[in-house]
Amino acid sequence: MLKAPPPEAGPLDLSVLDPAERERVAAFVRPTDARAYAAAHIALRRLLAGWLRIGPEEIPIWREPLGRPVIPCPGLKLHFSVSHSGGLALFAVAATPVGADVQRRTGDRTIDAVARTLHPAERAELEAAPEEARPELFGRMWTRKEAYLKGIGTGLRRSPAADYLGSDHRLRPYGWTVFDVSCPPAHTAAVAVQGPPPRQLRVHWLPPDWLA
Numbered sequence: 001m002l003k004a005p006p007p008e009a010g011p012l013d014l015s016v017l018d019p020a021e022r023e024r025v026a027a028f029v030r031p032t033d034a035r036a037y038a039a040a041h042i043a044l045r046r047l048l049a050g051w052l053r054i055g056p057e058e059i060p061i062w063r064e065p066l067g068r069p070v071i072p073c074p075g076l077k078l079h080f081s082v083s084h085s086g087g088l089a090l091f092a093v094a095a096t097p098v099g100a101d102v103q104r105r106t107g108d109r110t111i112d113a114v115a116r117t118l119h120p121a122e123r124a125e126l127e128a129a130p131e132e133a134r135p136e137l138f139g140r141m142w143t144r145k146e147a148y149l150k151g152i153g154t155g156l157r158r159s160p161a162a163d164y165l166g167s168d169h170r171l172r173p174y175g176w177t178v179f180d181v182s183c184p185p186a187h188t189a190a191v192a193v194q195g196p197p198p199r200q201l202r203v204h205w206l207p208p209d210w211l212a
Contacts, residue, residue, distance in 0.1 A: 004040070004087045007035065018061065048071070094193050098194070099152070117159070117161060151193065151194060182203065
């Protein structure tokens with residue numbers, strides 16, 4: 001996990017990004033969004049470089065037809081996912097397909113609008129929750145759902161109503177482990193990994209000096 005440093009912390013090392021990533025940084029209208037994207041992708045490359053033992057700028061990151069980022073190396077058992085929202089980035093790396101999602105908590109208007117797209121059982125849980133508990137519950141449901149959809153490689157091209165990612169672990173997609181990730185109070189986060197629960201789960205905060 002990484003908190004994007006403010007502009008006064010100094011420039012970021014964009015040299016490790018590939019041309020497409022640098023074009024994406026330049027295309028953002030808001031400087032804060034550009035900096036958040038750049039920080040997340042610089043950190044991802046430095047993180048993956050530790051496993052691959054090559055320079056972060058040498059890592060070929062491609063996207064599958066539905067958008068999932070991959071490293072095109074047959075037989076490589078290194079799967080990863082990245083998400084960033086509201087100045088916070090979350091990374092997941094595993095030996096099997098994995099998805100990660102972090103979201104800044106949202107207000108009632110957004111919850112009401114998006115809740116219509118959820119699985120019927122998730123909508124029922126949300127409607128039954130006390131008003132004050134709805135933002136956190138919705139955030140948990142939505143980050144679990146996005147993490148799972150990223151893990152299977154479809155993203156939101158698959159209907160959010162198709163899969164249950166609510167509070168009942170017994171009803172979640174077969175063959176996947178989904179768990180919440182502890183993060184600052186203004187955010188919620190989750191990771192989904194294919195297979196049984198990993199034997200070892202470690203959550204680290206990445207050092208900001210990785211970005212300089």
